[in-house]
Amino acid sequence: MRKKSHYVITGTIELKSGTRIGGSDDILQIGGTDLTCIKDPVTGKPYIPGSSLKGKMRSELEKYHGRFGRNNPNEPCGCAQENCPVCRVFGPHKKVDHGLGPTRILVRDAPLLEGGEIELKSETAIARTSGAAQRGSLRTLERVVPGSKFALEIGLQVFDLDEKFTYEDEEENTVQGGAALYQVVCHGLDLIEQTGIGGGTSKGYGAVEITIEKAVEVKRRKKCPQPSASAE
Numbered sequence: 420m421r422k423k424s425h426y427v428i429t430g431t432i433e434l435k436s437g438t439r440i441g442g443s444d445d446i447l448q449i450g451g452t453d454l455t456c457i458k459d460p461v462t463g464k465p466y467i468p469g470s471s472l473k474g475k476m477r478s479e480l481e482k483y484h485g486r487f488g489r490n491n492p493n494e495p496c497g498c499a500q501e502n503c504p505v506c507r508v509f510g511p512h513k514k515v516d517h518g519l520g521p522t523r524i525l526v527r528d529a530p531l532l533e534g535g536e537i538e539l540k541s542e543t544a545i546a547r548t549s550g551a552a553q554r555g556s557l558r559t560l561e562r563v564v565p566g567s568k569f570a571l572e573i574g575l576q577v578f579d580l581d582e583k584f585t586y587e588d589e590e591e592n593t594v595q596g597g598a599a600l601y602q603v604v605c606h607g608l609d610l611i612e613q614t615g616i617g618g619g620t621s622k623g624y625g626a627v628e629i630t631i632e633k634a635v636e637v638k639r640r641k642k643c644p645q646p647s648a649s650a651e
């Protein structure tokens with residue numbers, strides 16, 4: 420197995436509605452404490468963890484391809500089949516012994532570029548049976564305001580093992596190799612736009628617009644400086 424090239428994909432993620440980054444719907448419980456957004460400990464500004472973006476891309480692609488819970492219910496795909504785009508790009512879930520090679524995708528944390536103010540939103544829990552607001556159920560959530568922009572950066576490793584791998588591009592043309600891996604990433608980002616990121620997407624939170632501004636396939640080594648003769 421040999422690495423053939425490396426894609427660097429950069430762009431922006433713009434929030435279209437208030438977003439609860441790092442939030443999970445599971446922790447929305449009655450009487451719960453205030454829910455805070457994920458913030459960089461140094462700058463105090465919100466950011467989008469690479470792991471969240473990667474997880475969301477993976478689960479959306481699994482749903483699209485009917486791969487979620489394929490082996491075990493409620494678990495990501497671990498089929499390790501040659502033609503599974505999810506296992507090839509993200510790695511087969513919990514499978515150690517497989518021939519697909521290393522995880523191809525590397526998703527960086529997305530730092531804040533613009534905006535990033537936090538808004539507080541009060542929510543009331545509603546009883547499922549009666550539809551009535553529950554007593555003492557008001558809580559406050561932190562959301563990052565719409566219009567905030569984050570820097571997207573994704574790396575993608577292409578191996579000789581990928582030569583025969585195919586995927587469809589946005590115009591339904593079949594592409595192969597590194598170009599096919601790149602299309603899996605583009606598709607995953609597109610599917611995130613359809614659903615959103617963070618907690619409460621079913622209520623309209625976390626709508627995003629993702630723009631890929633540049634994709635470079637790096638095939639050569641970076642130039643290093645010429646050594647100069649010592650002064651002595």
Ligand SMILES: [Zn+2]
Pocket residue numbers: 486496497498499500503504505506511
């Ligand atoms: Zn799979």
